[in-house]
Amino acid sequence: MKKINVITLGCSKNTVDSEHLMAQLAAAGYSVVFDSERTDADVVVINTCGFIGDAKQESIEMILSAVAAKQEGRIERLFVVGCLSERYADELREEIPEVDEYFGVKDWADIVKALGGEYSEALTTERVLSTPKHYAYLKISEGCNWMCGYCAIPLIRGKHVSVPMEDILKEAQGLAAKGVKELMVIAQDTTYYGIDLYGRRRLADLLSELCKVEGIEWIRLHYAYPAAFPEDVIEVMAREPKICKYLDIPFQHISDNVLSAMKRRHDKAEAMELIKRLRKAIPDIALRTTLLVGYPGETEQDQAELEEFVREVRFDRLGVFPYSEEEGTFSARELKDDVPEDVKELRAGRIMQIQEQISLENNLERVGRRMRVIVDSRQGDYYVARSEYDSPEVDQEILIPVELRQLRKGAFYEVEITGAEDYDLYGEVISSWRKKTQ
Numbered sequence: 159m160k161k162i163n164v165i166t167l168g169c170s171k172n173t174v175d176s177e178h179l180m181a182q183l184a185a186a187g188y189s190v191v192f193d194s195e196r197t198d199a200d201v202v203v204i205n206t207c208g209f210i211g212d213a214k215q216e217s218i219e220m221i222l223s224a225v226a227a228k229q230e231g232r233i234e235r236l237f238v239v240g241c242l243s244e245r246y247a248d249e250l251r252e253e254i255p256e257v258d259e260y261f262g263v264k265d266w267a268d269i270v271k272a273l274g275g276e277y278s279e280a281l282t283t284e285r286v287l288s289t290p291k292h293y294a295y296l297k298i299s300e301g302c303n304w305m306c307g308y309c310a311i312p313l314i315r316g317k318h319v320s321v322p323m324e325d326i327l328k329e330a331q332g333l334a335a336k337g338v339k340e341l342m343v344i345a346q347d348t349t350y351y352g353i354d355l356y357g358r359r360r361l362a363d364l365l366s367e368l369c370k371v372e373g374i375e376w377i378r379l380h381y382a383y384p385a386a387f388p389e390d391v392i393e394v395m396a397r398e399p400k401i402c403k404y405l406d407i408p409f410q411h412i413s414d415n416v417l418s419a420m421k422r423r424h425d426k427a428e429a430m431e432l433i434k435r436l437r438k439a440i441p442d443i444a445l446r447t448t449l450l451v452g453y454p455g456e457t458e459q460d461q462a463e464l465e466e467f468v469r470e471v472r473f474d475r476l477g478v479f480p481y482s483e484e485e486g487t488f489s490a491r492e493l494k495d496d497v498p499e500d501v502k503e504l505r506a507g508r509i510m511q512i513q514e515q516i517s518l519e520n521n522l523e524r525v526g527r528r529m530r531v532i533v534d535s536r537q538g539d540y541y542v543a544r545s546e547y548d549s550p551e552v553d554q555e556i557l558i559p560v561e562l563r564q565l566r567k568g569a570f571y572e573v574e575i576t577g578a579e580d581y582d583l584y585g586e587v588i589s590s591w592r593k594k595t596q
Contacts, residue, residue, distance in 0.1 A: 162188040162273070163199035165224075166288065167217050168207025170344055170380075170551075172240060173288060174297040176205045179239075179266055180286035186275025192288040194220070198232040201273065208242035208314060210482045217242045225256045237261065239269060241314045263315055283329040290534060292568030293340040293550060294333045298326055298364065302346035304383060306410075307421040307488040308450065308481065311346055318347070320355045327367055334373035339568065340532065341374055342549060347383040349391065362390035369400045375570070376532070378402040378549055384409055385423035387432050396439045402546035403440055406475075407432075408448040412467040413460040416453055421488060426467075433471055444547035446475035449509060452502030453481045454493035461505050465512060472516050475553050478509045514580050517554075521578035530591050531556050531573045533565050541565045543573065543585070556583045563587050 162183055166176040180190045191199065202224050206217035217240075227233045235258045243250060244262035251260060261269050267277035287294055301316040302309070330341060343365070345351065352360030368377055377400050382391075384407055395401050411417055414425050424432075436443055449464065468476065480502035483490045531543040534550060540557040543565075548554055556573060558565065565571065570591035577584035 159187060159189045160200040161191060162201040163191050163193055164203045165194045165220060166205045167220060168213055170295045171297055172205050172207060174295050177285040177288055181281050181284035182270045182277060184286055185278060185281055186270060190286055198227060201235045202233050203237045203239060206238060206240040206242035208245045214242055221254055225254060228256060244314050283325055283332060291337045294338045295342045295344050296330060297344050298348060298351050299345040310484040310487055313486050318350050318354060320352050322355060323364055330368055330371045334371050340376040342378050342380055344380045347381060348379055349382045349388055359388050361388060362394045365394050365401060369398045375400060376402050376546060378404045380406040382407045384429055384432055392436060392439045403443045404547055405443060406446040410450045411464060413463045416456050416460050419455050420453060444474035447473050449478045450481055451478060451505040452497040454489055454495055456497055465508060468509060468512050474520060474547060476513045478506045480506050518580040521583055524575045524583060525578050528572055528574050528588060530570055532570050533567050535567060554581045556585050558585050558587060
């Protein structure tokens with residue numbers, strides 16, 4: 159049995175794609191591994207990211223590392239798939255011909271065929287998990303219709319296409335049967351789910367059905383576009399105890415001038431009203447957002463308005479990125495990248511400095527509070543856990559001293575928060591959550 163190593167770069171949506179591919183390859187007779195630290199296997203498949211400059215560079219470096227391993231005889235065949243390959247296949251074939259073949263983001267059947275297997279429609283909801291077995295990402299749609307001025311995703315992934323609800327539920331049930339307890343619902347825009355299949359947005363219906371899946375205890379929602387946010391989604395989030403009080407909603411900016419230039423479909427007033435509605439319906443909700451600074455034409459006044467927005471809203475989690483021109487997008491074609499790179503970095507740093515203080519103050523308010531957590535791992539002298547207010551890999555953690563109690567990975571516990579830093583909490587276990595509720 160030949161070993162195939164599937165290396166995944168980029169976002170969690172790529173992770174789901176790789177996991178589906180690995181299920182197909184395992185059925186084709188391969189021994190499948192996923193190890194980005196090693197490139198020695200009979201076959202290596204690299205699932206690339208092509209969204210921003212840094213991600214492109216990381217993908218190129220990984221490809222070149224695998225090419226070197228192939229030249230040394232540690233790899234028989236090398237394939238490159240995903241976003242970078244979708245956008246730049248011709249250039250890559252010319253510049254790095256040592257790769258056996260390049261495939262795009264929708265060429266899964268061709269990849270399996272190239273590796274001697276036969277793609278099976280019966281396995282489309284099957285996954286080989288590369289995450290810890292107690293949580294998984296659940297992709298509910300592909301592509302995006304919004305066409306924001308800076309974003310290359312529609313150029314890479316195409317228009318929005320929802321996954322039929324019955325397929326999503328079947329996949330969720332399969333994940334639960336494998337021991338998954340937490341689902342991260344993801345898409346380019348989760349709120350748009352269903353409109354192409356059912357004539358209306360049906361994210362609320364989908365969330366309600368996912369709550370019925372036995373074994374799933376937490377469901378959290380990522381990448382929700384703020385424009386025309388469905389009111390019934392807020393209602394189901396407030397009503398269903400399995401849905402985490404957590405929402406990842408990328409606002410990108412708050413200045414009406416910049417939002418208009420970005421071709422976002424909302425303005426400042428609409429963003430503030432949505433935040434107000436969310437916090438009124440779900441008072442303890444943790445809001446995560448991403449912001450983009452240094453967009454063409456952004457002024458110091460726009461930046462000051464963005465900084466005041468961060469101070470006023472006091473997001474629980476926040477990421478900020480300097481603008482990176484992406485070829486083919488509206489902003490690359492029609493606008494001048496006129497904010498110097500050092501100014502972009504300075505503006506991003508100012509936002510994060512504000513957020514660091516907010517995060518510390520928010521965390522200090524949680525000291526003495528008891529909350530439900532799930533244990534992800536053990537690292538050195540601490541167990542690493544999370545509350546419903548934090549998503550894995552991108553948010554903060556709750557550190558529990560090892561010497562106090564032996565804990566099980568993937569288990570839920572009630573913890574009292576005993577200390578706080580800007581991006582971490584410390585806690586002590588009070589009891590097993592299951593024992594508490596029985």
